[in-house]
Amino acid sequence: MDRGRRLDKFLGMLNNKMYMDLSQIIREHALPFLPAKSLFRFLCVCRDWKLQISTPFFAHNQSICCGSTFGFFSQVPGELPSFISDDPIACGVPDPSLRFLPEPIDILSSSNGLLCCQSKTGNKAYYICNPVTQQWKKLPEPNADHGLHPSVVLIFEPSLLNFEVDYKLVCAFPSADFDDATEFEIYSSKEGSWKVSGEICFTSYSVETKSGVHVNGVVYWKSRGLLAYDLTKDRSQMLRSYHSENGVLGMMNGKLCSAHAIGHSIMVQVLANTHSNTMQMGTRARMWEERDRVVLDKKVIGGLVSELNVVAAAGNKLLVQQPGNLYVYDLLTKETKALGMTSTGRDTRYIPYVNSLVYL
Structure with a gap:
């Protein structure tokens, strides 16, 4: 009898130890990979999880993972802006219209959980914010005139080696001093100021506003070709290579991608040469290679695919629009999900977003 009680006690201790080890493993190795909305729900699991999730170090680690x-x-x-997700239970923001900002805004760019917005009124001030934590910062006024519809790209790359939230804003704008030329102005959060680059790209092709994408230290904008600006080298170049005018630019697996509809299918191409911005002007070298040719699941879309329009591409997901309807296609799982009715206006803009706890 005494032996049986000792055995039960031992098994109980073993179970408790296994539970504690599993809880610790989940807390340290699984939680940082979850989106912010899920983490907020887990604050009530236990005191240890609440303390863990609430620390700045955890927020920094989650922004990386x-x-x-x-x-x-x-x-x-x-x-006002709105927010859509193929998994609204796991991902979301408390105020999708961003009314916590001091004035009405337009969303211009997104990067790893941060948004760049611009005021609709006054001096058209830039704001950087995290829609999850509702923290925000107003940036100083630029030195140059960026125009009514600035081609701005936000760059935020969290790093284990840098606990500070360092981000940059790059704007391509028409030169006021030279005809048929584009200049660049960069804001650095580390410096807290704007600086106009000495680089000038002489081209008669204008930059398509709100088309910019940042990949591996290079910012690309759609134009008659691709306008590329290398932040490290402070060098720009117009790459006259094929891409669809109706498609969108994005980043997939660390490479620049272009996605556009062809009939009932979607063509996804990736940049074949990651150093293509060093190629000679007017080169005929092949820059793009086909990655996928996608056909949406007809059972999900409820009939024949017609009038497709790819409106966003990021990670491994494509956001596809039909008249009045939105779908997301996952390139890894090959699954198509319906997201419901949406605006039919062609001017509606869709900005990919990562649900991050990053502190400003």
């Missing part, structure tokens, strides 16, 4: 695209902000010109 949780790098997948978990949703998209959308905005119709003149209206």
